[in-house]
Amino acid sequence: MFSNRLYTLIFTAFLIFTGLHTAYAQTPLEFNDNLVAITDSLYNKGQAWGEKFVAVKESKEFYKLAPQRKALQKFIDDKIAEVSVMKDISGSENLRKSMVTFLLFEKDMLQNAFIPIEKLNSTSTDEEIDNALAKLNSLTTEENEALAKVNTEQQAYAKKNGFTIESADE
Numbered sequence: 001m002f003s004n005r006l007y008t009l010i011f012t013a014f015l016i017f018t019g020l021h022t023a024y025a026q027t028p029l030e031f032n033d034n035l036v037a038i039t040d041s042l043y044n045k046g047q048a049w050g051e052k053f054v055a056v057k058e059s060k061e062f063y064k065l066a067p068q069r070k071a072l073q074k075f076i077d078d079k080i081a082e083v084s085v086m087k088d089i090s091g092s093e094n095l096r097k098s099m100v101t102f103l104l105f106e107k108d109m110l111q112n113a114f115i116p117i118e119k120l121n122s123t124s125t126d127e128e129i130d131n132a133l134a135k136l137n138s139l140t141t142e143e144n145e146a147l148a149k150v151n152t153e154q155q156a157y158a159k160k161n162g163f164t165i166e167s168a169d170e
Contacts (some may be wrong), residue, residue, distance in 0.1 A: 028089055028157065031089040031090075032157060032163070032165075035099050035150075035154070038079050039102075041075065045072045048068050049065060049114070052064065060121060062120040062124075069114045072114075076103055076107050080100060080104065084100055092157055095150070095156075095157045098152075098153040102149070102150050105146045112139065113136040116135065
């Protein structure tokens with residue numbers, strides 16, 4: 001009976017070890033897909049912030065944006081840490097570094113646009129609100145440029161590794 005438990009324990013440990021090993025052994029396509037999942041999640045979290053902004057704009061209760069921004073901040077911080085130490089797969093270094101640069105831009109964007117909007121209140125003038133939104137819109141243009149750099153590296157990585165990237169309308 002004792003030996004059966006020991007064999008079961010050893011077998012379970014083996015399954016856990018091989019399962020964890022498999023989770024980290026990635027193909028170039030899987031590596032790419034992991035980074036795509038980050039940008040998809042970032043987009044969804046940004047959309048949630050935007051929807052909340054629309055809901056609070058009339059009442060000027062901008063402090064209610066903080067929970068969405070804080071969740072976004074935590075996600076970005078976690079992904080910066082994760083992507084920074086990812087093992088490069090088949091020449092992924094430029095793609096990985098461009099993703100880290102993009103995430104760092106996103107972090108700065110939160111500090112320079114999102115937080116100032118949260119600080120607006122019922123006494124804020126329309127001009128102050130418009131100026132804060134203009135800053136956000138300006139950074140959104142820069143954000144698109146930063147993401148385009150990631151997409152360029154993604155295309156080069158895909159070409160180097162023999163897979164194709166789906167276009168946005170596919």
